[in-house]
Amino acid sequence: AQSVSQHNHHVILSEAASLELGCNYSYGGTVNLFWYVQYPGQHLQLLLKYFSGDPLVKGIKGFEAEFIKSKFSFNLRKPSVQWSDTAEYFCAVCKYSGGGADGLTFGKGTHLIIQP
Amino acid sequence: DADVTQTPRNRITKTGKRIMLECSQTKGHDRMYWYRQDPGLGLQLIYYSFDVKDINKGEISDGYSVSRQAQAKFSLSLESAIPNQTALYFCATSSGGDLNEQFFGPGTRLTVL
Numbered sequence: 001a002q003s004v005s006q007h008n009h010h011v012i013l014s015e016a017a018s019l020e021l022g023c024n025y026s027y028g029g030t031v032n033l034f035w036y037v038q039y040p041g042q043h044l045q046l047l048l049k050y051f052s053g054d055p056l057v058k059g060i061k062g063f064e065a066e067f068i069k070s071k072f073s074f075n076l077r078k079p080s081v082q083w084s085d086t087a088e089y090f091c092a093v094c095k096y097s098g099g100g101a102d103g104l105t106f107g108k109g110t111h112l113i114i115q116p
Numbered sequence: 117d118a119d120v121t122q123t124p125r126n127r128i129t130k131t132g133k134r135i136m137l138e139c140s141q142t143k144g145h146d147r148m149y150w151y152r153q154d155p156g157l158g159l160q161l162i163y164y165s166f167d168v169k170d171i172n173k174g175e176i177s178d179g180y181s182v183s184r185q186a187q188a189k190f191s192l193s194l195e196s197a198i199p200n201q202t203a204l205y206f207c208a209t210s211s212g213g214d215l216n217e218q219f220f221g222p223g224t225r226l227t228v229l
Contacts (some may be wrong), residue, residue, distance in 0.1 A: 004158075042224045043221060043223050044159075046219075086150075092159075102150055103161040103164045103174055104149075104161070104218060106151075106158040106160070107158055109156075109158045
């Protein structure tokens with residue numbers, strides 16, 4: 001079965017620091033990759049997604065992620081974080097089988113705290 | 117108006133009770149999903165449905181059942197609730213195909229005493 005690993009469960013940064021959250025997946029076939037964010041008390045919102053083409057994808061709020069196929073990685077980055085980025089971040093993978101796209105497999109999440 | 121709605125938003129129940137969580141969507145998507153979220157475990161797929169006549173088990177379907185009453189409605193039932201089913205439950209939808217971007221509802225916080 002496929003799995004998604006997020007390297008850091010808790011990250012604490014100061015405002016204006018740079019951010020990189022790691023994500024690796026185990027499935028070797030065709031995948032689509034996602035990063036979702038969950039702000040305190042809210043539901044999941046899509047930050048960005050990768051389907052094909054340019055492996056560097058840009059999302060909302062200044063986030064970007066790079067797909068490195070050889071490393072099975074899809075790391076999330078932001079050059080300068082803000083206090084409002086405090087949230088839970090989830091990496092997710094959708095794989096394709098003979099019947100088409102399956103449900104998403106999520107990582108366990110990274111709890112990001114930005115200190116003013 | 118929200119595209120994906122869930123009712124109730126919060127529920128406290130006792131062990132052994134039957135509980136139904138409901139999800140409705142106005143996005144016109146064929147595919148609907150139920151996930152549960154536990155602290156430190158991320159989201160785990162319970163059941164998913166590609167259309168009204170197609171229901172599939174996810175990673176953790178034991179103890180749960182679902183009903184797809186219409187394209188827009190997908191219900192999750194706990195036939196006999198137990199305390200370790202205490203969690204945050206999310207419904208999601210997608211149009212499927214090559215995209216499969218999923219859109220999430222606001223969640224239902226279920227506590228089983």
